[in-house]
Amino acid sequence: MNWPKMRRHYFLGMAVNYANGEWFRHLLTVGKRKDYDALSRYLSRKYKGEAMLCKNGRSALALALKAYFEPGDEILVNGFTCYAVYEAVEAAELKPVFVDITKEDLNFSVETLETAIVTGKNVRGIIIQNTLGNPVDIKAIEAFSKEHNLTIIEDLAHCAGVRYKDMREVGTVGAACALSFGKDKAIDTISGGAVVLRDTCKHEIKAPSLLPKLSDHLKARFYPMFGAMSRGLSYIGVGGALMRGLVKIHWVERSADNKLDLERRPSKFEAKLALEQLKRLRRNGEPILRDFCFVHDRDKVLKELQKKGYYFNGFWYEKPVSPTRYYKKVHFPESDCPNAVYVAEHIINIPNYYTRRDLVAANKIIKEFQEEGNGRKG
Numbered sequence: 073m074n075w076p077k078m079r080r081h082y083f084l085g086m087a088v089n090y091a092n093g094e095w096f097r098h099l100l101t102v103g104k105r106k107d108y109d110a111l112s113r114y115l116s117r118k119y120k121g122e123a124m125l126c127k128n129g130r131s132a133l134a135l136a137l138k139a140y141f142e143p144g145d146e147i148l149v150n151g152f153t154c155y156a157v158y159e160a161v162e163a164a165e166l167k168p169v170f171v172d173i174t175k176e177d178l179n180f181s182v183e184t185l186e187t188a189i190v191t192g193k194n195v196r197g198i199i200i201q202n203t204l205g206n207p208v209d210i211k212a213i214e215a216f217s218k219e220h221n222l223t224i225i226e227d228l229a230h231c232a233g234v235r236y237k238d239m240r241e242v243g244t245v246g247a248a249c250a251l252s253f254g255k256d257k258a259i260d261t262i263s264g265g266a267v268v269l270r271d272t273c274k275h276e277i278k279a280p281s282l283l284p285k286l287s288d289h290l291k292a293r294f295y296p297m298f299g300a301m302s303r304g305l306s307y308i309g310v311g312g313a314l315m316r317g318l319v320k321i322h323w324v325e326r327s328a329d330n331k332l333d334l335e336r337r338p339s340k341f342e343a344k345l346a347l348e349q350l351k352r353l354r355r356n357g358e359p360i361l362r363d364f365c366f367v368h369d370r371d372k373v374l375k376e377l378q379k380k381g382y383y384f385n386g387f388w389y390e391k392p393v394s395p396t397r398y399y400k401k402v403h404f405p406e407s408d409c410p411n412a413v414y415v416a417e418h419i420i421n422i423p424n425y426y427t428r429r430d431l432v433a434a435n436k437i438i439k440e441f442q443e444e445g446n447g448r449k450g
């Protein structure tokens with residue numbers, strides 16, 4: 073079989089899922105106040121609690137933590153995560169206890185939790201992340217949490233719509249759940265988030281009520297269009313330069329730089345789009361964000377991939393707490409989390425929105441360098 077003459081390009085991230093005209097809709101969708109209400113109502117019903125709409129996922133998570141914990145409490149956090157989670161823990165004045173992961177599902181397990189909890193003295197809670205949409209062994213984690221009297225918070229940024237092995241949907245188990253509607257998340261409207269508080273709160277939480285800043289609103293409107301432009305221009309080799317330029321003049325914001333803000337809501341049009349996406353969620357436990365596998369000599373693999381038109385850099389995650397430019401701030405306990413350190417060095421993500429056929433050449437290259445012990449199926 074022959075490929076078309078024009079070199080095809082395959083990207084991971086950078087608004088690629090908005091390339092097929094979706095960006096147009098994103099630009100023109102008009103949101104109304106009733107879209108806030110409709111989304112809140114839907115979330116309250118689906119997750120059986122009190123829903124509040126937030127500026128982003130980290131703000132949602134921070135509100136959940138403030139509702140159920142005291143400043144100074146320690147909380148168990150997956151040792152392979154996004155800086156946004158660390159920011160939320162900080163904003164709630166809690167201390168993170170990072171727990172090592174397994175290479176199979178990139179989540180902590182009861183075994184790694186057992187090791188961590190003897191170090192922590194004042195551990196009161198646990199954030200379940202279900203990394204890249206791979207669900208934790210919820211029965212075991214629940215039993216562990218009960219035994220140690222931990223309050224469970226579910227972070228649905230990666231996994232909204234996924235079911236645990238016992239068929240309960242993620243977000244229906246803990247005291248609260250936090251959703252992100254940020255770039256490349258399970259629900260993606262560029263920014264926005266929500267928290268659903270289910271159990272009786274220890275501290276009263278004020279729902280965010282301010283509208284987003286105009287600049288944030290505009291960034292969310294235009295990002296998919298910029299993404300599509302950048303992808304189009306990559307055929308003549310200047311797509312990357314355009315994106316870098318837009319980041320430089322702050323028209324495009326890197327996900328990790330989105331500020332935590334407990335007072336603001338998402339834009340109305342984002343609420344409208346988020347509700348549409350929520351209604352379409354129909355998952356059955358398959359990893360939904362990105363496939364992954366481990367390779368040795370990752371830099372070399374990326375170079376080989378780029379030669380064939382695949383740009384798969386921008387991993388989840390490149391450091392145990394990503395991105396690299398914030399990693400130092402976290403003081404991550406590398407010696408306690410050897411698996412997380414290994415995985416961050418060797419992981420490569422394969423975007424799920426390409427077909428098998430698109431990925432034939434990529435898979436061949438990856439296979440050559442692949443290491444044992446990953447969660448990839450076929």
Ligand SMILES: *Cc1c(COP(=O)(O)O)cnc(C)c1O
Nearest residue numbers: 128129130154156227229252254
């Ligand atoms: C991205 C992310 C969040 C929150 O994201 P926002 O960018 O604040 O919307 C929370 N948890 C995890 C694991 C994430 O990857």
